[in-house]
Amino acid sequence: MQFVVLAVLATVAAAAPQYTESKDARFEASPEVVPILKDDRVQEEDGTYSLDVETGNDIVLTQSGSPTGPEGAVVKAGQYSYVSPDGTPVHVTFVADENGFQPQSDVLPVAPAFPFPIPDFVQEQIDFAAQEDAARARAESNGSSARYNAP
Secondary structure (H helix, E strand, O other): OHHHHHHHHHHHHHHOOOOOOOOOHHHOOOOOOOOEEEEEEEEOOOOOEEEEEEEOOOOEEEEEEEOOOHHHOOEEEEEEEEEOOOOOEEEEEEEEEOOEEEEEOOOOOOOOOOOOOOOHHHHHHHHHHHHHHHHHHHHHHOOOOOOOOOO
């Protein structure tokens, strides 16, 4: 009996997940030093600013902003570009204001054109709900109610 218990414990121990430190290349320090080719920043006393940054690995950022939004919020506009790991050049222009961050780029996903085809079972539910709404409106216009009212 002791042998069976020992064998079961050994099997469970062998089947347990082995936790080892994995080296994730994304988080390791790179020995490559990327030079900053350009770093021009201007900050005005009224809160207006601009910056222009360029690095040795083809990252470029140009941005300007001012506190002209509602309640003094900073409204920003600019553009940035870089080369993705697969070699695709990425260029993004943006505005950030009271409507949020609004990027524009050819590489950003685009929602499907509307109207897109509605499945039959969804259309049936929409039609059924419309019929119920129409019946409820007719009942309420006749002075009766589909709801229970206390006497």
